[in-house]
Amino acid sequence: MNRATKIFFKQSNSKQPLTKTEFNIAKWFIYDNSLTCVATCDPAKQRIYKIQDQLYLNIFPGFLHQLRPLADFSANIHQAIKIIFTHIWDV
Structure with a gap:
């Protein structure tokens, strides 16, 4: 038996016998889906x-982080960011 083929039995209702079903995942990936x-x-x-x-x-x-308006940040944060962007601009 192929490793990609699985055989299982399912019952549609209690009065009918089990039906044998085969599922081949390789066939499913290549042809069916x-x-x-x-x-x-x-x-x-x-x-x-x-x-x-x-x-x-x-x-x-x-x-990673949700965007917030610049007005939500303190003056200290604004100053720190200004230093970082100035450095990036210079480099």
Whole structure:
């Protein structure tokens, strides 16, 4: 028996006998469910989207922190950030 094939028995109701069912996962992936998605990472896109008949799976996990307005931060934080951005600009 192929490793990818599993055999199980299921019963539709109590009066009927068990029916033997085979499931081949390799056949399922290759023939029955051959849907292919291209992995992308775009924070502006939905989780799954389609462009010209091609499906894309967005693997962007989301931002670590939620954006807040600058007015929510104290003057000390504004000064510290200004020093960091000045350094980045100079370098």
